[in-house]
Amino acid sequence: MQEVYLDNSATTPMYKEVIEFMSSIQSHVYGNPSSLHRKGLEAEKEVKHARNNIAYALGAVPEEIIFTSGGTESNNIAIKGAAYRYNRKGKHIITTPIEHPSALTSIRQLQSEGYEVSFLNINEDGTLDLTHLENLIRPHTILISINHVNNETGTIQNLSHIGKTIREKNSQAIFHVDGVQALGKLKIDLLESNIDLLSLSAHKLHGPKGVGALWVKKGIDLHPLFQGGDQEKKLRPGTENVAGIAGFGKAVSLYFINMREHTEHISQLKNILYANLKDFLEIKINGPSIEESAPHILNVLFPGIKGEILLHHLEEKGVFVSTGSACHSRRPNPSHVLAALGLEKEETEASLRFSLSSFNTSGEIEYASQAIITCVQDLQELMGRGGKP
Amino acid sequence: MKLLLIRIGEVALKGNNRRTFENALSRNMHRALHNLSVDIKKIYGRFFVYLYDEEHFYTAIERLQKIFGIVSISPVENVPLDPAKIQEKAVEVLLQSISTPFSFKVEARRANKNFPLTSPEINQEIGGYILNQIPASKVDVHNPDLILYIEIREEEAYIFHHFYPGAKGLPVGVSGKALMLLSGGIDSPVAGWMGMKRGLEVEALHFHSFPFTSERSREKVIDIAQSLTDYHPKITLHIAGFTEIQKAIHTTCPQSMGVTIMRRMMFRIADKLAKKRECRALISGESLGQVASQTLESISVISAVTELPIFRPLIGLDKQEIINNAIQIGTYNISIRPYEDCCTVFLPRHPAIRPDLEHTEKIENNLDISTLIENCLNSIETITLQTSY
Numbered sequence: 001m002q003e004v005y006l007d008n009s010a011t012t013p014m015y016k017e018v019i020e021f022m023s024s025i026q027s028h029v030y031g032n033p034s035s036l037h038r039k040g041l042e043a044e045k046e047v048k049h050a051r052n053n054i055a056y057a058l059g060a061v062p063e064e065i066i067f068t069s070g071g072t073e074s075n076n077i078a079i080k081g082a083a084y085r086y087n088r089k090g091k092h093i094i095t096t097p098i099e100h101p102s103a104l105t106s107i108r109q110l111q112s113e114g115y116e117v118s119f120l121n122i123n124e125d126g127t128l129d130l131t132h133l134e135n136l137i138r139p140h141t142i143l144i145s146i147n148h149v150n151n152e153t154g155t156i157q158n159l160s161h162i163g164k165t166i167r168e169k170n171s172q173a174i175f176h177v178d179g180v181q182a183l184g185k186l187k188i189d190l191l192e193s194n195i196d197l198l199s200l201s202a203h204k205l206h207g208p209k210g211v212g213a214l215w216v217k218k219g220i221d222l223h224p225l226f227q228g229g230d231q232e233k234k235l236r237p238g239t240e241n242v243a244g245i246a247g248f249g250k251a252v253s254l255y256f257i258n259m260r261e262h263t264e265h266i267s268q269l270k271n272i273l274y275a276n277l278k279d280f281l282e283i284k285i286n287g288p289s290i291e292e293s294a295p296h297i298l299n300v301l302f303p304g305i306k307g308e309i310l311l312h313h314l315e316e317k318g319v320f321v322s323t324g325s326a327c328h329s330r331r332p333n334p335s336h337v338l339a340a341l342g343l344e345k346e347e348t349e350a351s352l353r354f355s356l357s358s359f360n361t362s363g364e365i366e367y368a369s370q371a372i373i374t375c376v377q378d379l380q381e382l383m384g385r386g387g388k389p
Numbered sequence: 390m391k392l393l394l395i396r397i398g399e400v401a402l403k404g405n406n407r408r409t410f411e412n413a414l415s416r417n418m419h420r421a422l423h424n425l426s427v428d429i430k431k432i433y434g435r436f437f438v439y440l441y442d443e444e445h446f447y448t449a450i451e452r453l454q455k456i457f458g459i460v461s462i463s464p465v466e467n468v469p470l471d472p473a474k475i476q477e478k479a480v481e482v483l484l485q486s487i488s489t490p491f492s493f494k495v496e497a498r499r500a501n502k503n504f505p506l507t508s509p510e511i512n513q514e515i516g517g518y519i520l521n522q523i524p525a526s527k528v529d530v531h532n533p534d535l536i537l538y539i540e541i542r543e544e545e546a547y548i549f550h551h552f553y554p555g556a557k558g559l560p561v562g563v564s565g566k567a568l569m570l571l572s573g574g575i576d577s578p579v580a581g582w583m584g585m586k587r588g589l590e591v592e593a594l595h596f597h598s599f600p601f602t603s604e605r606s607r608e609k610v611i612d613i614a615q616s617l618t619d620y621h622p623k624i625t626l627h628i629a630g631f632t633e634i635q636k637a638i639h640t641t642c643p644q645s646m647g648v649t650i651m652r653r654m655m656f657r658i659a660d661k662l663a664k665k666r667e668c669r670a671l672i673s674g675e676s677l678g679q680v681a682s683q684t685l686e687s688i689s690v691i692s693a694v695t696e697l698p699i700f701r702p703l704i705g706l707d708k709q710e711i712i713n714n715a716i717q718i719g720t721y722n723i724s725i726r727p728y729e730d731c732c733t734v735f736l737p738r739h740p741a742i743r744p745d746l747e748h749t750e751k752i753e754n755n756l757d758i759s760t761l762i763e764n765c766l767n768s769i770e771t772i773t774l775q776t777s778y
Contacts, residue, residue, distance in 0.1 A: 312600035382639060 003318045004364040004371075008204070009151050009181060009297055009355035010322055014247075015206045015254055022208060022247040033240050034229065043242045050249025057256040058198070060190060060215055066232045067245050070212035071180035072102035074199035075145075077214055077235060079106040081222030082143050082174045082197065083115060089172060090140025091115045096128050097340045098155070099147050103178055104336075107145065122340050125288035126155030130165060137169035144173055148188065149181035152337040152353055153287025154297025156186065163194030174220065180204055180212075184255050185263060185294055196220050202244070206357070207251030211244035255358070262358040267295040269356050269365045274298060276369035281376055286338060286351055298354045301343075305379055307352045313375040319368045322353045391443050392467055394547065395436035395453065398460040398557055407434075413560035413588075414458045420622050421452040424778055433500075433542065450553050452778075455619045457586050458563075459555030463538075465547045470504060472511075475546050476518040479537060482548050483523060492529035493519070497539040504541045511539060559588030561621050566590040567700065568663040569672035570655060571626070573609045573728065576703055577674030578617060578720040579711050583702035584672040585621045592666055593624060594659055596631035601735070606728040611772065616719045618776045627662060630768035631655075634761050635735050641755040644737040648682045649744045650753060651735070652691045657758070658765050660695035671695065676703045676711070686743040693746055 005013065025046060031039030033047055047067070055062040068074045083093065095107055097119045111117045118136045121129040128146070137144070144166055146157050159177060166175050176197040179188055184205045190198065198215040202208055216222060216235070228237025255262065274290050277283050277300065286299040302310060307323040314321055338348040354368075397414060411431060418429055418436065425448065426441040440449055446464075453462050468478045483493070497511035506514060516528055519537075540547040569581035571593040585591055595610045607628060614626045634654050642650050659671050675683050692699055703711055715721035 308603070309601050312603055315604075316600045382636065 001318045002364075002367055003320070004360070004368045005320050006354045006356060006360070006368060007320050007322045008357035008360075009353065011203045011209065012206045012357050013359060014203075014208060015251055017254060018207060018247045018250045021250045022243045025243045025246050029242060029246075033242065034231070043240070046242055046246040047240050050245045053249040053253045054200075054213060057252050058188065058190060058215060061218065064215055064218055066214045066216055066235050067240060067248075068212045068214055068232075068236050069210055069241070070203070071100070071178070071199050071201035072212075073236075074180075074201070074212050074214040075100065075102040075176075075178055076106050077222060077225055078176045078197040078199055078216075079103060079143065079145055080110065080225055081235070082176065082220075083110050084223035085221055086142045086172075086174065087115075090138075090142045092118070092138060092141040094118045094120060094133065094136050094141060094144045096120045096122060096146060098122060098126060098150055098152075098337045099145065100151060100178055100180070103145055103147065124342060125292065126150055126153050126337070126341055127288070128157060128162070130158075130161055133162065134165050134169060137166060137173065139170060141170050141173045143176060145176040145178070147178040147181070149186065149294040149297070150287070150337060151181045151297070152335060153299045153341065154181075154293035155287050156182075156292065156294055159193035159195065160189065163192070167194045181294065181297075184252075184259060185266070185296055190215070190217070197222075202248035202251060205251050205255050206359070208244050208247040211241050211248045213248070258358075263295050265358055266356045266360070269360055269362060270295060270298050270354075272362060272365050273354060273356075273369055276366070277372060280373045286343065287341065296356045298356075299338075299351060300354065301347055301351045302376055303347075303350060304383060305350050305376060307348075307350055310352060310372075310375055310379060313379065314368075314371055317371040317375070319371045322355065323349075323351065391440040391446055392465050393438040393440060393449065393453070394463045394465045394549065395438060396460045396462070396555070397435065397458055398555075398559075409563055410458065410560060413562045414456070417456050417458070417560050417562070417622070418453065421456055421776075422449060425449055452619075453555070454553060455556055456560070457556050457558035457588065457620065458560035460557055461555050462553040463549040463551055465549040468546045468548060470501070470541065470544075470546055472506060472514065475511075475539065475548070476515045478548055479515050479539065480519055480522045482550070483519060483526070483535075483537065486550070487535065490525040490527075491534040492527050492532075493535045493537055494528060494530045494533045495519070495537050495539060497541065499541040501541050501543050511541070515539065556586065556620070558586035561585050561588060562590045564588035564590075565670075566592065566666070566668045567670040567672050568659055568666065568668040569593050570659055570674070571595045571610060571614065572674070573606050573613065573724060573726075574674065575715050575721060575724040576676065576711055578613050578724065579706075579714045579718065580672050580674035580700075580702050582617060582620060582714070582718050582720075584700055585617075589670070589672070591621055591624065591672065592668060593626045594662055595626065595628050596655060596658075597628050598632050598635055598735075599630075601632060601635065603728045605726075609723055609726050609728055611774070612723045613720050614772075615774045615777075616723060618774050619719070622776045624774045625666075626772045626774060628770045628772070629658060629662075629765050631765065633764060637756055637761060639735055642752050645739055645741045646744065646749065646752055647735060647737050648740045649687055649690055649749060650756075652682070652687075653694045653749070653753070654758075654761065654765075656691060656699070657694045657762055660697055661762065661766055662769070663697055668697075670698045670700055672700045672702070674703055675701050676706070676708075682740050682742075684742055686745070687741075690744045690746050690749050 029042050029046055031043040033040055033044035051062045051065045055065050093115055107117055121132045149156055163175055166173055174196045175194055177195050179198045180201045183200050196217045201212040222235055224235050226237055231237050284301040286301055287293055311321055311323050335348045425445045428439040430437045466478050466482055468475050495512045495516045497508045499508045519526055535550050537550050564587055567584055567589045569591050571577050581591055593614055597607050614624050618624050638647055638650050
């Protein structure tokens with residue numbers, strides 16, 4: 001059966017080259033980078049090489065890259081590390097209500113510890129209200145944490161505007177960007193956007209799970225959350241995940257060589273998918289318009305359809321997609337993001353997210369479109385007949 | 390070596406019944422303790438477990454506590470029938486288990502009338518000796534911290550003071566075999582467990598509605614069945630594909646009758662499977678009045694499709710009692726995982742509360758019942774689950 005994987009915002013399949021590279025490293029480069037002998041040096045070199053590749057892709061300096069276990073850890077270290085380090089300057093933090101749970105819960109933890117948190121107003125498409133941001137920034141604001149690309153709706157925040165606003169109002173405040181969904185999909189200009197911290201993850205870019213990075217701008221100091229050895233500037237002590245880090249570096253190099261082509265390819269596929277669905281079905285797009293959203297994310301509302309049931313029908317046809325919601329009657333709105341965008345519970349439950357990667361082909365998209373149209377029509381018919389009194 | 394005294398219940402059992410009971414219990418105990426170093430002996434209508442490795446003490450107790458037919462378990466000391474030795478051992482047992490001052494009383498039972506002292510005499514003699522030997526002890530006949538039991542039997546005496554409660558009921562297997570309908574919900578595992586408690590050997594039948602429900606709901610049911618193997622070492626689980634039937638009902642029958650007809654289809658299939666598997670009863674987790682479809686009228690219309698007795702052990706329980714049982718059995722935390730076993734699409738907003746048999750049968754004329762049942766039976770996948778030890 002044909003398989004079409006359209007859940008790439010959850011995770012992506014790995015590059016074959018990355019798998020082989022990691023496997024060879026695990027077989028041969030088994031040393032501990034901290035060891036003094038040759039085996040240690042070999043491992044250290046792989047980590048260094050990966051650090052260089054990732055820094056190069058970001059337009060950053062290798063020394064500014066801290067390897068972590070993934071996006072969640074990067075967000076934790078960035079947010080809590082900055083708050084604990086700079087809390088003498090103030091205890092005010094600004095964020096949006098549509099952050100990733102790892103950022104939101106970190107910030108809520110700080111809130112329970114006495115930090116003051118302001119949530120930015122969100123426009124209908126998920127972009128934040130810049131005027132509100134301007135009004136919220138105060139002298140004692142120490143941290144602003146913003147997700148560049150929302151993982152559910154593909155909403156893109158205008159980082160250069162946000163960065164500029166922050167610098168104008170408070171030159172000291174730390175600007176943290178969650179770049180997990182954006183990496184490789186959008187160009188991130190660290191300098192122009194005045195970014196101080198950037199969270200990244202390997203497995204959203206055909207790299208391995210369990211590895212990520214935090215870019216920490218030179219001059220920014222963070223309070224470590226873990227104690228241990230000297231690795232990763234003591235910010236993330238512990239023996240390095242050498243194979244994972246090397247795989248991350250490899251994936252980034254492989255991807256960034258053709259980043260522009262990938263982006264064009266993915267946007268094109270998204271346009272085809274949208275056009276196909278729109279021709280046959282009555283649908284609504286959640287979040288920004290097709291042109292304004294991230295190239296790889298399409299969040300579709302199928303009125304009257306239970307998203308979870310559609311998901312399993314598509315699964316039966318080999319098409320794998322995502323819903324932020326389980327059809328669970330006892331819970332309130334299952335997606336904090338779609339709720340913040342003003343969707344009712346029923347609308348959230350009728351929504352599916354399609355997320356693409358450079359691995360997808362136009363043939364797959366045609367197959368998936370057909371599958372979606374057939375399933376939706378079948379379900380509509382079933383529901384329609386069920387209307388019998 | 391530790392010696393465990395196993396008391397068995399249902400004293401009313403006589404003659405052959407008693408032997409069947411004891412044989413089944415012995416078999417079940419051997420199976421539960423098979424990989425521990427033990428001997429099991431039956432002496433005067435009770436069992437003794439000789440546990441050769443003391444490290445397995447709590448493991449053995451825990452497993453024995455889940456065997457139906459056991460009323461209680463006591464770790465005991467066995468002593469030769471010599472008053473001097475008995476009193477020494479009594480002091481030793483007390484000193485081993487208590488370090489703070491305590492009050493006690495001795496309760497002797499003399500089954501062996503050849504023993505030189507009567508029960509009251511033993512109480513006095515040994516009580517006096519303990520008072521003498523342990524200065525921190527005092528006698529309290531009304532409200533003692535501890536009762537020291539001394540049993541004088543034909544060949545030896547037993548000393549004990551602690552009772553681990555058993556699961557009670559009858560040993561699995563003595564009452565014949567039944568088929569339980571197992572959903573992923575809280576109720577049905579409890580109903581099945583109660584059937585097991587009355588000595589039934591149980592097989593389970595689950596109806597799966599993929600792609601209207603998730604593959605995870607199937608995993609959930611397997612996990613529930615697995616956790617019941619603590620009480621019933623080997624469970625045969627039949628998983629039947631129910632989607633075709635759900636769709637057929639939904640498209641041909643009035644919505645309000647959907648649940649009643651669905652339940653009737655389930656019981657028809659259960660009836661056929663039960664006969665094939667030589668099960669002589671069905672067990673269902675239905676309760677009375679809990680939901681609109683569980684009225685007396687509804688239950689009688691549903692039951693009309695089979696001549697097999699349908700046990701509904703939850704009839705006498707409140708929801709909270711069912712939940713408490715599920716927690717105790719260990720199925721509750723699996724049941725509350727958020728995967729529905731029956732899709733909400735097929736659940737009408739207003740189910741018929743008082744269906745009538747004639748009317749129901751008339752509606753069912755629209756269904757090709759025999760083909761639907763045959764297809765469903767052919768779709769059955771059978772899995773055997775066993776205790777993990």
